[in-house]
Amino acid sequence: MSEHAEHAHKPPPQIATTGHEWDGIHELNTPLPRWWLWLFYATIIWAVGYWIVYPSWPLLTSYSKGVFGWHARSAVVSDLAALRAQRGPMVAQLEATPLGDIEATPQLLDFARALGRAAFADNCAPCHGAGGGGARGYPNLTDDDWLWGGTLADIEQTIRHGVRSTDDKGHQGSMPAFGRDGMLKRDDIVAAAEYVRSLSGLSTTPGADLGRGAKIFADNCAVCHGPEGKGNRALGAPNLTDKIWLYGPDTKTIIDGIWNGHGGVMPAWGAKLDDVTIKALTVYVHTFGGGEK
């Protein structure tokens, strides 16, 4: 009986055990298969193959190049070439389509926006924000207020040539430093600032002389910002009657602006980006929501 009961757990006599035993169960000491060892050697030989075909060994002044001539930089170049080839037909279509017709073709619009999104994130987002929301001094591109115009042609011009950039065709014109350069006295600047706030219906300091402010505005500011303060896009002079403020609507900020002037710079991207990218960027910015016809 007892020999039967143990029958099932006895290891076959020809196989050695490790000597470990739990509840009558023995652990067999089965050797590893020899091909497993061969595989291990094969991986070592494989590694030698890597040395030969890929760059691997540092030399005194250089490194071993490998017979494949593989190089991280050239791999990137060929990947980019493959990407261009893949995009080729759509890029060609984008190149051939006039700027004004792109938004009417859904497929082309999607492509331009996708291309534009990547280019925007790479080049524009540091100042204008990831979604074009802007920051103090850097215009919000998603609203309907444009310093230099919001049509497709205007946007393309601004991207290509920049604002107060080194480009000859870039937008010029800046807000003078009326206080710092001694053109206006401090009292006059405060009065003008109060008047500017009143233009867009913002509250003014009780007792402020708006009449004096209006006169100073007419004499000094209206030449660029217009007699009614509606701005002038040819000069990049902002509309002072709307709800949007590039630097902020509080009195202190406005006084500071008049005293020290403004002159934010946008680089000219025409030299850095190719035409298709600029076209895509133009469409992307135009379709943020504030684009003008």
Added chain:
Amino acid sequence: MCPGCDTALSMTAATPSQQGFSPLTKLVEEAKRMVDSAPAPHPDEPDDDDGPLYAARRKIYPQHVTGTYRRIKWAVLLVTLGIYYLLPFVRWDRGPNAPDQAVLIDFPARRFYFFFIEIWPQEVYYLTGLLILAAMALFLMNAVAGRVWCGYLCPQTVWTDLFLAIERWTEGDRREHLLRDRQPWSFDRLARAGLKHFLWLMVAWWTGGAWVLYFADAPTLVRELATFQAPLAAYVFIAMLTFTTYALAGWMREQVCVYMCPWPRIQAALTDEYALNVTYRYDRGEPRASLKKAAALHEHGQPAGDCIDCLQCVYVCPTGVDIRGGPNLGCIQCGLCIDACDAVMAKIGRPARLIAYDTDINIKRRLQGQQPFYRIVRSRTVLYAVVIALVGVVMMYALTTRRHEAVSVLHDRNPVFVRLTDGAVRNAYTVRILNKNLETQSFVLKISGLAEAEVTVIGGEARRGGDPVIDVGPDQSREVRVLVTTHQELGADASLPLTFTIVPDGGGASVSAADHFLGP
């Protein structure tokens, strides 16, 4: 000991006159003494350090066998391989805008087609359900009858079976093959081995070829492959699968099960004492005795078991296991030893099923004179079955109620809202509409939750009753930028719930997605 050493030792032993004079002889004598005094390895007193770390494979020559389980295995082989090789060619008409292949994994278009089912990548949870079903089915099989999967259904087993059949056909059955392998190489032996490897490679090549057909239109790809115009990836994958099939089913065979596969280890932990296993009924078989010896023992009134130690069960085993040693990891429980033993038992006029699907419990019960009992229905089999049913029902429900339209909304993060020149507030959203119908569908986009909201779709002019209309191509999704503007006075830190609803133009149930409208 190696034969050379034996010779050296016997030579020195034969020349006793030189004993004590030659240093070499002294050395040899010393060595001999050391070897003799070394403890002999014994299975019951083992030591960890001795013994080889690596061992060459012991070649297995499984013998041809006929019987119930062999027939089941042939049937399973025919059905499973038939499905594998032919399924890509089954057509399934889905209309002009979708492929007409019944089973297709379309990677470039990111679609999976399975007869009437079409899966988009985001519906990969169906695959999760399928994997749960597969795992539970495996566990249930194991709880009922051990390694049914290993013995009958595993691709490794099925292809190895086919390769073994080819081997037996070209190089002969066990005995013939063994004899031939001991002879020196001859033209006949070379031709047979060559034919075997050629046929193996053909099968392996077909296996790889069938694999790639699941990833492209099969008839087209076959034509391209034949005219060398198929994509490089197709040839690479065929080559890879040809190699793995040839290596795994031709050369590795049982070693895949013994060394590489995790399932035997998991299975051993998952099984219980009621699971049916291929079992040598030692209550009937022991003590083993040949026919003549058994007769002699009986004459003297001594017991003799039914096992005549003919080793047929070992000879037919595809993994080279002696099932009489008890349950073990190498046994894939294919039941071929049952067939072999039954054939022998029939010849010698003893009852069949000395080896059978049985449990250790039953052996012990029979030894104690009790009736064997079988418990297929027990908590774990019931549990597995319930989980399978549950997952199956959930998947069926999900499949039958699957919507062919869907919408998702993503609020702009920068800026979260925009103040316009006239003081209005605008929020921008990215709306993605999914059209899983196989024809172009127009959707009317309705936005509720904000009175006096102006809704604009960038690049979309079409309107129906004031609401924008968006066309989405067949079996495609489309992303549009949607601007929602209001002149309404919003409270500080306003966050109004907004519902985006798409209504299929021309009838059909609507689908909604929720988001918010944020103000200053």
